[in-house]
Amino acid sequence: MLNYPIKFLPILKDKIWGGDKLVTKLNKPSTLNNIGESWELSDVEGDVSIVANGSLKGTSLKNLLETYQAELLGKNNFLNFGTKFPLLIKFIDAKQDLSVQVHPNDELSKARHNSFGKTEMWYIMQADEGARLILGFNKTITSEEYVKLLEEKKIMSVLNDVPVKKGDAFFIETGTVHAIGAGIVLAEIQQTSDITYRIYDFDRVDDQGNERELHTELAVDALNFSNNIDTKRNYTSKKNNxxxxxxxxxxxxxxxxxxxxxxxxxxxTDSFVIFMCVEGNANISICGNTETINFGETILIPASVKNVLVEGECKLLEVTV
Structure with missing residues (x-):
């Protein structure tokens, strides 16, 4: 029986643009210097999460899904996704600018990669002064204009620059060109997919002097070239609501x-519940069992659980499907 709040071991990703804040601020266990991502809850092949606490410690998310099915996912989610977890949950630290990129929709992703698309959202946990995101185009262009601008290394001139601060939230539909700028730590919620088309990478090279692969031709079919894309999400902040x-x-x-x-x-609610702690800490109790969630941690509540008690001073993102 799934009767306690489940934590998972973070899967840390070394990135050319990563920094040290996931380790120094979010207390992720690593001695590496360029940790760009902490995959908190993942069913991506080759990167499946492992339970970190309780009687199920050491069990993979895949095994949980196969064993508990609708009890974990919810009846409707199990019908729709079977034993595939539908979301990928991350924390991201961008010490440098990420590459300019786009994610394909469900149809393209299925046809090309046998994958879900990658609709996602970001919640800004920390932003250095002057930090910004790239989100969409600042004017509507054609695919031909886009390719020409890439060839002339002028693509940045048509990208929309968005200043950010702590607490800002953004929704990025598939097809939206985007990039996380330097000096930002954020929580990311997305479909379970690792399909990214890299458009531009500021001519960076790795330790061996190699530029990272670009996906110009694939991206053309995936991009929304309109400048009329609404990404910023305004929300209320009513306490205990x-x-x-x-x-x-x-x-x-x-x-x-x-x-x-x-x-x-x-x-x-016919769904599992995910809590991401973006500030403070609290105790989370279900079925008489309690687990502490600290800043930068994630907890999964099974769909079979109908009552949760949260005690503390914190700010949570609550995610359901």
């Missing part, structure tokens, strides 16, 4: 500022 940030066909994310005790009821 579920403040809706994003609601789409792939996931729903609420922002919950917790002060003291908060009882959450999921009687009508």
């Amino acid at each position: 579920l403040n809706e940030v994003v609601k789409c066909e792939y996931f729903k994310t609420n922002y919950i500022p917790v002060e003291g005790d908060l009882e959450l009821e999921y009687t009508t």
Whole structure:
């Protein structure tokens, strides 16, 4: 029986653009210097999460899905996804700018890669002064203009620059050109996919002097060339309440500022619940079992659980499908 809040071992990713904040600020266990991503909950082949706590410690997420099925996922999710976990949950530290990129939609991803698409959202946990994102084009262009600008290394002139601060939230639909700028730590919620088309990488080279691969031809068919894409999400911050940030066909994310005790009821929620702690810490209790969630940690609540008690001072992202 799934009767306690489940934590997973973080899967840390060394990236050319990564820094040390996931280790020094979010307390991820690593001695490496360029940790760009912490995969908190993953069912990506080759990077499947492993339970870190309780009686199921050492069990893979894949084994949990095969054993507990709808008890873990929810009845409708199990019908839709079988034993495939539908979301990939990350924390990201960008010491340098990430590459300019785009993710294909479900149709393209299925045809080309036998994968889900990659609709995602970001919640900004920390931003250095002057930090910014690239989100969409600043004017509508054609695919021919796009290729010409790439060839002339002028693509940055048509990209939309967005300044950011802590607490900002963004929804990035497939097809939206985007990049995380230097000096940003964020929480990312996305479909389970690792399909990325890299468009431009600032002519960077690795330790061996090699430039990273670009995916110019693949990206042309995936891009939305319009400048009319709404990515910023405004939301309320009412204490001890579920403040809706994003609601789409792939996931729903609420922002919950917790002060003291908060009882959450999921009687009508046919889904697992994910909590990401983006500030502070708290105790999370289900079925008489308690687990502490600290800043930069993630907890999974099985779909069979209908009552959750949160005690502490923290800010959580609550994610369901």
